[in-house]
Amino acid sequence: MNIGDAAERSGLPAKTIRYYEDIRLVKPARGENGYRDYSSEDVHRLRFLQRARGLGFSVEECRQLLSLYADKRRESADVKAVAEAKLIEIDRKIAELVSLQKTLRHLVHACHGDERPDCPILDELSGSDPVQ
Amino acid sequence: MNIGDAAERSGLPAKTIRYYEDIRLVKPARGENGYRDYSSEDVHRLRFLQRARGLGFSVEECRQLLSLYADKRRESADVKAVAEAKLIEIDRKIAELVSLQKTLRHLVHACHGDERPDCPILDELSGSDPVQ
């Protein structure tokens, strides 16, 4: 199967699939013409990657998950550890964003947003006493 | 004032301050010896940048905010628009992360995490029927 079809079936852009080959996440066969030739195994792998990336795993984590997936003697504890670490990371990011959201929401509320120049948002950024 | 002091007072690493000069966010004077010489104006600008970046504004948005800040005839509506756009972006990111969090939490719960190889997390990634 050519890269275009693999792209369609995996939900990944062809560019990304080529990139994944560059960094050795997949290694499709090559036809006589030099075209990449994807097996359904390859496509399965690509779909795995697409889902794992979509769940927020980094490419290196995906590599790790793929190797666990391939290892028939893996321990589910190892997979769970990876997922738990990612979950903690996501929790942390959410907390951080929520804190920013709060501050920003506050500032946006405080700004009248009209044609006048005075603005609590700029005041805050420039280090005046914070808006209450 | 040398870059080390400017760094300390602004809360930004010296490396970052040099980078901000590269991309023309600040333009300190230079001493005879070639050292950068920061005025309190410059440091104020750096603190502004430090705070704005901390609030999640991109460097380009910071540039825009700085130019609004410098413009005495600005309209606060313009500032508010930038902040509101950022807020929407943050809202969106949070929603996305919360959705990931939910899925991942679900999967982590479903995985017994012991020495056995079977694992609902890998099942999900590999495209089996989702865990219920």
Next chain:
DNA sequence: ATGCAGGTTCCAGTTACTGGAAGGTCAAGA
């Protein structure tokens, strides 16, 4: 024969820094 879709490689750009090498400057102490 020709056109076009789709394949190939390779290089550069994105964001916002960060690390490191090689070397210049300054102030203090022996």
Next chain:
DNA sequence: TCTTGACCTTCCAGTAACTGGAACCTGCAT
């Protein structure tokens, strides 16, 4: 005076994960 160490300079490369584009090749249909 010399040296040492902290601090400064520039420049180059690397990070994460692609993405865009150029230049070129292949396959298929008209």
